[in-house]
Amino acid sequence: MRVAIISDIHSNVEALKAVLDEIEQDNISIIVNLGDLVGYNANPKECVELVQERKIISILGNHDRAATELKYAEGFNILAYQALVWSAKTLTNGHKEFLNSLQHTKVLWDRYLLFHGVPENPDGYIFYFFQAKKVFNYMRKKTPGVRVAFFGHTHHRAVWQRDVRGKVSKVEISGDHLLLDAEQMYLINPGSVGQPRQKQWKASYLVFTNDPETIHFRSVAYDVNSAQNKIREAHLPEYLAERLESGL
Ligand SMILES: [Fe+2]
Structure with a gap:
């Protein structure tokens, strides 16, 4: 089974379409979005x-x-905040009802936990060791049997692991793919589709295959100038247009 994991689209329809076009040609069974469909950009x-x-x-x-x-x-x-207020005005009640219907967490196939920031709170972060450790502890208590979780929110690609001794560490991502160890627990972030912040502008996502468990990080070029022009036409803050180009 091949699953595309996308996150933090943030109203960037150019980036989303580029990612979906690539996914379409990739024999993907399911697409999972880890939250933040709206905000920052101009096409909520x-x-x-x-x-x-x-x-x-x-x-x-x-x-x-x-x-x-x-x-x-x-x-x-x-x-x-300014972009969010603009998004809230732009969205219809129907769109908001859809957003309101979304859950904080889901477990895919009884094996893979999905959440945005941390499981209990979409505003929480996994940036540091102690935060990753806390989420691994949550998983061991609340979702026993689940070793692998996918999260978003930071807009940074990341892989955290917990070994059988309980040692938590951040995995150096050197290539574009990683084979998961069946003995370890993982927290995996695909990066952001619509506002990447790793000093590169391309839309970021990943493809997960479950047999054997492997993640493949992907970067896709998209029409960043069009996304920037729409931000300016909507009179959203200029920095939101500039940051897209520099990946900040
Ligand atoms: Fe976000």
Whole structure:
């Protein structure tokens, strides 16, 4: 089985379409979206509709939640907040109902945990060792039998592992693929489709194969100028257009 894992689309329909075009040619059975369909960029409606049309399995992101209830955007930085208020005005009630229906977590095939930030909270981060350790502990308690989880939110590709002794470490991603060890637990982030932040502008996602368990990181070029022009036409903050090009 081949599963495409995408995350943090953030209303960037150019990036989403480029990723979906590549996925279509790749014998993929299922597409999973780890949240933050909206926010930052200028095509929230189009991204929600594409995800609905393609029946992409989706998880609730912190921006999705804030678009349906603005009080959740109060902790956002000012640029994210301004874009979120604009998104909330642009989306119809139908789009918001869809976002509101999304769950914080899902378990795929009883084996793979999906969430946005951390399992209990789409605003939580896994950036540091102690945060990864906490989520591994959560999995051991709440989802026994699940060794592998996929998450988003940081917009950074990442793989954390926990070995049989309980030692947690960050895996150096050197190539574009990684074979998972059946004895270890993993937390895996595919990076962001619509606002990558790893100093490269291409849309990032991954393909997961379950037999043997392997992840393949992918980067896809898209029409970044078109996405930038739409941000400017919508009078969203200029930095949101600039950062797309530099991957910040
Ligand atoms: Fe995000």
